[in-house]
Amino acid sequence: MFAPAVAFVDLETTGTLAAEDRITEVGIVRVDDGARVSEWSTLVNPECSIPPEIQGLTGITNAMVARAPTFREIADELAGRIEGCVFVAHNARFDYGFLKHEFARLRRAFTARVLCTVKLSRRLYPDGGRHNLDALIARHALPADDRHRALGDARILWAFMQTVYHDQPHAEVDAAIARILRIPSLPPQLPANALDAVPEAPGVYRFYGLNALPLYVGKSVNLRERVASHFSSDYRSANDLRLSAEITRIDFEETAGELGALLRESRLVKSLLPAYNQRLRRRAEMVALSIAAEPSPPDYVRSPAIDPGAFDDLYGPFSSRRQAREALRVLAAEAGLCWTALGLERRNGPCFARQVKKCAGACVGAETPAAHHARLRHALAPHALKRWPYPGMIGVRETSLTGERTEVHVFRDWCWLATVRDESELNAVREVPPRGEFDLDIYRLLVRRLPRARPMLLEPLTLAQSNAS
Template identity: 35%
Template sequence: MFYAVVDIETTGGFAAGNGITEISILVHDGSSVVDRYDTLINPQQEIPAYIEALTGISNAMVADAPLFEEVAEKIYGLLHDKIFVAHNVNFDFSFVRHQLALSGYQLLCKKLCTVRMSRKLLPGHASYSLGKLCKALDIEINNRHRAGGDAEATAVLLEMLFQADTEGLILQTLSRGAKEQALPPNLHRSEVDKLPLSPGVYYFKDQKGKVIYVGKAKSLKKRVCSHFTGNNTSRQRQNFLKDIHNIDFEVCGTELMAFILEATEIKRLWPENNRAMKRFEQKYGLYAFEDQKGYTRLGIDKYKKDVPALFSFNTLLEGHNLLRILIREHLLCEKLCCIQRGRAACTAHAEGNCAGACAGKESAAAYNVRVKYATEQLKAMLPSFALIDHGRNEDEHSCLLVEQGKFYGMGYISHHADITEPAMLKSALQAYPSNDYILNMIISHAEAFPQKKIAI
């Protein structure tokens, strides 16, 4: 078995938008280095000043160097039938594979990460960065932050890992089903092994324990592992994977419960890598308020988090359509419902569809009675039901409660619980904030599976 110990220098941190400036490949037979290839590469883009300061590789140095496509055949020949070894292997592999693909070569080979293997076989070090780990292990690095020097140090580290591997852990890692090297460099395999195949919500955490991503899953283990596969070489993905140190999770009875918990947790924790769900907001609400003359007025306004709304809407049109239904059926005043503006009476008064509250011809007490009936009709229009489904085990059911058009909460109940009594049901459930996104998911699920729905 041959290993190709690789180190590269680049113009930046992600393969899709940056180029390789230098590559070193040391072919190792498990005992010693048997072949070597080093070259500068013209990346066909400017080398940033901070990169030049770090590596010492300048634009002038690579001006006459070969393009990657000119040495791609040589590089592919050295790598394609060997184990690709690097310190934080996914970084180097993503660049080399990307550049080879641009040159017409598809690199398919096994990978071995000396960061991950060092954590397993050489435990107890404060840092596993190449420089600090080599210093702790008395491995000399000549020409630090140059491909050749770092590759040589990685090859020495690989030999130390071979010596420390008394139980054949490296070969186990390289076995076809292990997929060890696909994991982020700072994530221990045990964090993935503990995940069940159940529905639920998972939390990726950084080194300090801060949640950086929340996700939902029909199968927790399969979904989490899917994050670590694929060919995405963007900066966002590279940084994201590098920051994952731990995984927490919560098992849910159903995938729908996982959807709801995910939406709630994203709003609560605001993780930096969750974007789409952050943008969802209820945009408009139907509000009731009393004016200076004592009339109860209805109106559509932008959604207010601290003011209870009679109903909420995603669009202004949706809100106005509902309000016009209440106006028509209860002879409410369009002016007092903020549909019409101006000092004169509303146009419906002249047509006999408004009793004249806007013109002072109907008392506030009389008008407010009709507003009360309108709001009660609105509440009657809003559904109240429970969704009963699988629990986390055979001894329980899952339950989601919608009360008067708002999601109350969810949880788990026994098979003998009195589902038709809302007060008793609420005592067994955990309350959650409601919004249109969650409510629409629940209603759509209830329509698709009416046998799970129980009216309350």
Template identity: 35%
Template sequence: MYTVVDIETTGNGIHGNRITEIALFNIDDGQITDSFSSLVNPGCEIPPFITGLTGITTAMVRNAPDFKSLAPTIMEFTQDRVFIAHSVNFDYPIVKKEFERCGEVFIRKKLCTVRLSRRIFPGYKSYSLGKLCSSLNIPLTDRHRAAGDARATALLFQKMLSQTEGPALVQHFLNARSQETTLPPNLPKESYLKIPATAGIYYFRDKNGEIIYVGKAINLKKRVLGHFYDRTEREQLMCRETHSIDFEQSGSELMALLMESIAIKTNFPKYNRAQKKQRPLYGLFSYADRDGVHHLAINRLQKGQQSPKVFYNQTEARLFLEALSIRFGLCAKYCHLQEGARVCNHFRVPQCNGVCRGTESPEDYNQKVEAALEDLREENKEFLIREKGRNRDEEAIIWVRNNRYRGYAFIPKTDTLANLDDLEARIQWQTHSSETDRILQSYLLRDSLEIIELGTLDRKESTLN
């Protein structure tokens, strides 16, 4: 009926893992009826840290049979049986992959003793095999060797079957609709069941409650479940570390994207790759030299500095300044597109009217610089984006000022906001970043967004509803 399996591996990642030892214990009618164990030649060197953990050296497996030689025995031993392991979603894929390398298909029902023991023996601080066996007085010898760990797991499973609710829970776990074999070993099913099928962000937490991953989705429940079916190495490692899942509803995809971006930059989760790096920002600045000529220049933004235009890389900034110079007839020298030049002769920017050669007065030139800056200020409007709320009785408001994300608020539809001062009392202030800027710029191109222009109205007179 059941085969308890334990393997030792080379530890070279989920997909690069090769088996170095395997042990199987068959259980029928609650009793151990047969067993098999063998060292396995993985066809590669065993890393020193694995030898330190298991005691298995490359020399020990050099003359051992390879997996292909053992495959017929393992296949027959487990035929028509449930594959049981302590954290089965680690052992089963590795065994299945070894069979694939042999050109064989290996499909078995599977059962996780970590998840099952959490239900039958609740309340323990740790459900690792060693600590659980110690708590339940189950003998465990030859720790981190396949035969020792498999025998202890078999005794643990016997103990679970002997409990009043044990057999019924085993059958429940084997029911495909229960999703018990899909969920990570340390994640209580209740933690998954509470997740709604709505838009929002979710947090994977480890055993210490630390956030290890932040994600966003239009359908939270469906997206979270997708992580558990993903067989990539990174996803499997992350799921094995996941002990709980929290979530926040957002109401819309745009809100979910903004909330996710801030959450990643705030928590720096270990399994998030994107958006963690703080990229430098560049700004457009204006100043007058000793001759009274107004310069435009690009410089790195320091914390707290304001600029009429913000860029996320120097190339983008330079191309923008070149286009601005052409549009308003500015001098490439005084826009710092030609450092050290006596007079401008930029290959992409036409020669100016002569401020650098003394044929145009600083006053006339400065008027053109001011016109360019005024044009930028006209672009920097203040507006709100109205989005769906988390339920039918509320709406979300996203505040943008000077093309920079300021924050958001969820507001009941029955409330009337008379002016911006009312909104400020409810806004959740957020930090603008290159990611939030890209998110907003992408969504502002869509006609479906509802934009509330605020212009330059006095704060007390800005009616939002």
């Protein structure tokens, strides 16, 4: 067997949404040292009604779970039965996600190494067609007593694993499982337990070499998975290979959610300039196009020169001056604009676009500068920087899955002012708002995320009120 302890797990639930639906049954087949097999199952009172269609599928009715223990009452035993095991499930994201949310409702973390048998089947039997559980039962003649009951389906997974090891060379099975688990191969200069403290939570991480400044800064909604992926031989890039040879220390900061991780990563990369963050470092080169009132070529403006309260003549953002120039070329082709008037080339007489009959003729006097300038503004209108849509400071709340960490990110005029974690910090920001620095990278992030983040006006917002919302 590929691991000393393996737990084959199946759940029955009231629906498909882990954040909203609940568990109605748990089934576990635990295998230790490849031979010692123990089974455990229980119905679970979901503390809500089971939809009729789910009752029809699983055979689990409201009457059956009425006197069953709640998840809170089985949580300790369940955790003990899975502890130290590789967590194996079919479509494992479903079962693992439901357990993480159930434990989070109890303000408890739940973490395991997860193996999905759907992925394993696809790797070992790529020509097998479908890989749902019914297909596996038919293809491998697996016993299927109590199908759609938790323990019955967990037994099917154990039978599938035994069949796989019987039919395939053990080394190939182990290699396929290692690829799915992304088992990291840590560089020799890192201790074997270097990843043990890294949580399955959002945040930022830093790789250090021999110097005080980090080699690399990254972010993820699952720090452990992302950090481990840098050292998984199947998933390494050439950049990861070079980086691995230099890393001597890993550090991380947990955040309440993904937005906090994105904000923190952006700031750290720009302030520390890690050697291996070339792509993110280039965000400092972002520009907006500034269009003057009078006819003249566009100007390329970087973040420090932009007043977030005066966006009337700004368009973008663009990742670099080069990308902005390319955008102007595209607009010129679409709208018949003049390359010379746009500052894309310097020459007397007809511009290149005019020579290929794609310019209306501002460069040869066939169109007035004012008319061309008006058409340029019209063509750029969809790219205009958006005005701040709120009357003042706003707060965006993020709470971790377990509820142990809450952060409120404070913004005004597209500037990230602060992230506060308690009432005193919030009061300090309200009383003396920090001076925000406009950043086109943060602007672009907020334009995408604020509409679905349910931002709240900071006045009279308090952290307690935010938590209650």
